[in-house]
Structure formats: structure tokens, C-alpha cells
Amino acid sequence: MNIADVTYLPEQPAHDPEIDDINAEAFGPGRFAKAAYRIREGGPHERALSFVAIHGGAVIASVRMTRIAAGRGRALLLGPLAVRPTFKNLGIGRRLVAIACEAAGVAGHGLVVLVGDEPYYGPLGFSRIARGQVTMPRPVDLNRLLANELQPGELAAFSGPVEHADLARASA
Ligand SMILES: CC(C)(COP(=O)(O)OP(=O)(O)OC[C@H]1O[C@@H](n2cnc3c(N)ncnc32)[C@H](O)[C@@H]1OP(=O)(O)O)[C@@H](O)C(=O)NCCC(=O)NCCS
Numbered sequence: 001m002n003i004a005d006v007t008y009l010p011e012q013p014a015h016d017p018e019i020d021d022i023n024a025e026a027f028g029p030g031r032f033a034k035a036a037y038r039i040r041e042g043g044p045h046e047r048a049l050s051f052v053a054i055h056g057g058a059v060i061a062s063v064r065m066t067r068i069a070a071g072r073g074r075a076l077l078l079g080p081l082a083v084r085p086t087f088k089n090l091g092i093g094r095r096l097v098a099i100a101c102e103a104a105g106v107a108g109h110g111l112v113v114l115v116g117d118e119p120y121y122g123p124l125g126f127s128r129i130a131r132g133q134v135t136m137p138r139p140v141d142l143n144r145l146l147a148n149e150l151q152p153g154e155l156a157a158f159s160g161p162v163e164h165a166d167l168a169r170a171s172a
Helices: 013-027 029-033 035-040 092-106 118-124 165-171
Strands: 007-010 051-055 058-071 073-083 111-115 145-149 158-164
Touching: 007 092, 013 029, 013 051, 013 058, 013 073, 029 035, 035 058, 035 073, 035 111, 035 158, 051 092, 058 092, 058 165, 073 092, 073 158, 092 111, 092 118, 111 158, 118 145, 158 165
Parallel strands: 073 111
Antiparallel strands: 007 051, 051 058, 058 073, 058 158, 111 145
């Protein structure tokens, strides 16, 4: 496998079946019970800010972004992020996170939030959200609730129950 043969593209609807398969393989049936999954059920994800890695014409990794809200704050929820097992540890996951965050910034978003492992995401610009600042619709390990401020100060307004941004707009 030559890493130079991996290309990165914005997600298209035609990628959906392969992405579903990659996420099923990576997370199993337990993914449906997660807090992030519950939030993502509230509305669509942002295809233009979601990316796939392609090798040999097949999708081998995916990252998605979904608009979310907490109080007056707005952010993108990063995830799921998953890489086919054969392609792990080649830098593809890190690259997808970097590409998605870069695209988010260019599109004018100021904050990216995720539930994930700090040792992995820390070097990519993420750090813990203060305990008690936000609540999730299902229990999460608060050490795994991370944020990356693309614009300084954006995290301060992101406070309270986290939900899909479309629901926040609907109830505003
Ligand atoms: C986590 C995942 C996306 C990483 O993608 P990847 O392309 O294999 O990772 P990269 O090549 O960018 O980075 C590899 C490095 O991250 C480390 N790493 C991988 N998963 C990690 C984790 N959960 N916590 C800390 N470090 C981790 C690897 O040990 C490796 O370290 P090294 O560079 O020092 O050798 C991939 O392993 C995967 O799909 N896992 C299953 C789904 C999952 O857990 N997704 C993340 C949910 S938040």
C-alpha cells in the first residue's frame, strides 16, 4: 500500500453505503446508544464539511461533521471518524480530522466539538471542555468531551444541553 495512492474528497451521497459499513465495522451495534449518535439523529450532517479517504476506488475512511448548538453557542460535532483496519496507523485518521477542521474554519465555523480520546485528538488541537459547561443527551465520560476553538472565544458561549442545531433553531 502506497499512502500516496490515498485521496481525500468531500463526501457524496454515493459514499453512504460504504461509510455505513465502515462505521458498523469500527463501532458495532453499540454506536446507536452513544450520546453523539443521539445528537446526530436530530438532523442531517454537513456533507460539504465531511470527508472520505479513497483507495483503489473504495472508501477506506470517513469523518463526518454535524452542526450542533448549546445555549447561544454553535459548533460542529466531529464524528464518527473511522478507518478500515487494514489502513490504520498510516496517518489517515489524523489527516481526515485536519482536513475537516480546516474546511470548517474556511466555511466560517468557530468551534469543533467531539467525544473521543484526548491522547489522539489533543495533538490535533482539541482539549477538554470544562466539567459542567455542557450536558449531553446520554451519559459520556467527561474526560472525552473535547473542543477545538477555530476562532478564539467561541467555546465560552457553548454552554448547556447539546443538541442538533436544527432543533435549537426550531425551539428558539
Ligand atoms: C481511531 C482511528 C480513527 C485512528 O485512525 P488511524 O488512521 O489509524 O490513526 P492515525 O494513523 O492518524 O494515527 C495513528 C496514531 O494514533 C494512535 N491512536 C490510535 N487510536 C488512538 C486512541 N484511541 N487513543 C490514543 N491514540 C490512538 C496510534 O497508536 C498511532 O500512534 P503513533 O503515531 O504514535 O504510532 C482508527 O483507529 C479507527 O477507526 N478506530 C476505530 C474507530 C474509533 O475508535 N474512532 C474514533 C472515535 S472517537
